Amino acid sequence: MILKKIIAVFLLTAGIASNARGQAAEADYNKYQIIINTMLFNLSEIMENNRASDIVYETYVLADNAVRNNLVYARIDEDLETVLTGMTFNVYDTGGIFLSFGRSFLDTYSPESGIHYAILIHEYRHLHDYLKYGENYLIARHDEKEAYWYELDALRIEAEFIKHYLYGKYELSAFEAYVMYSLDNNNLNTASSLIFKESMDCFFYFHNLETGYLENRLSKENAINYLEQTGDGLIKAFLGEEDSFMAYMRFIEMSTYRKYLIKIFVTLMNNPAMTWGEVFEIYPETGRIYNYMSVIIDTERLNQARFLSSIYDFWEDDIMSRSRRGL
Numbered sequence: 001m002i003l004k005k006i007i008a009v010f011l012l013t014a015g016i017a018s019n020a021r022g023q024a025a026e027a028d029y030n031k032y033q034i035i036i037n038t039m040l041f042n043l044s045e046i047m048e049n050n051r052a053s054d055i056v057y058e059t060y061v062l063a064d065n066a067v068r069n070n071l072v073y074a075r076i077d078e079d080l081e082t083v084l085t086g087m088t089f090n091v092y093d094t095g096g097i098f099l100s101f102g103r104s105f106l107d108t109y110s111p112e113s114g115i116h117y118a119i120l121i122h123e124y125r126h127l128h129d130y131l132k133y134g135e136n137y138l139i140a141r142h143d144e145k146e147a148y149w150y151e152l153d154a155l156r157i158e159a160e161f162i163k164h165y166l167y168g169k170y171e172l173s174a175f176e177a178y179v180m181y182s183l184d185n186n187n188l189n190t191a192s193s194l195i196f197k198e199s200m201d202c203f204f205y206f207h208n209l210e211t212g213y214l215e216n217r218l219s220k221e222n223a224i225n226y227l228e229q230t231g232d233g234l235i236k237a238f239l240g241e242e243d244s245f246m247a248y249m250r251f252i253e254m255s256t257y258r259k260y261l262i263k264i265f266v267t268l269m270n271n272p273a274m275t276w277g278e279v280f281e282i283y284p285e286t287g288r289i290y291n292y293m294s295v296i297i298d299t300e301r302l303n304q305a306r307f308l309s310s311i312y313d314f315w316e317d318d319i320m321s322r323s324r325r326g327l
Helices: 002-009 014-018 022-047 054-068 103-107 114-133 135-140 144-166 174-186 189-195 200-214 220-239 244-269 276-282 284-324
Strands: 073-076 087-091 097-101
Touching (some): 022 054, 022 073, 022 144, 054 114, 054 144, 087 114, 097 114, 114 135, 114 144, 114 174, 144 174, 174 189, 174 284, 189 200, 200 220, 220 244, 220 284, 244 276, 244 284, 276 284
Antiparallel strands (some): 087 097
């Protein structure tokens, strides 16, 4: 009876059926409706009265209440082609709140597949944040820095869920195992580098530096001196790295550093009329570091993208293999 209740309130949009034709369309509609609602029902059984992690439980309760009260709809998104990229949370201009599912994500689901629940709870966190912060959440999603905060937050919820709700009860996929390893060993820094292509440690380095400057705990000259020392160290670390995994991590550190170097200098210089050429004339060491990093990043971009693809292929192949075995 509970399963029927969830099916009744979690409605697939009419647009799903319109993308297919005839009886096959209706079969797809019914098949995916059942899969989605079975997944939601099984997640409710995992989470029911289980406060192993308060933040995960609170996330689930708020999101689940919205689903049960007809505030959220589902749709099939043909662009979500893999399992790991198989779900998104969207709010449209009309005000409609949607969880979008890829066919591969749904076709590989089984009740014993923990990865599907982990991805679902990640998107539930985005739903939670929208319900809690409303328009401020939507505005933040258009700001690169704020959007990363929200994604990192959702990754943490996903990792806590894997650790406290799946580990020891489900056979973890290679992706889940790595996310949990990263949570326990580097506070999700390496997971962030692989999943978001952003170094969490480098991100917070800039955040703390900027906060120190704005709160008058750090002078502009000292901030720039720290930035130059750090940037030079990142370049040397990358050039001296022989391990392919660590080389990728160093590459992401440099990429993140270069991006936020420009952003923090806007704050430090406080002169919108200045060009970057003028800034680098005043601080030639900063200019040298920025330009050297740019050459390395442009040269290495393809190699590092291939390395990252090999990791994603490994994770995805592992999930597909488990799906064939019914896990």
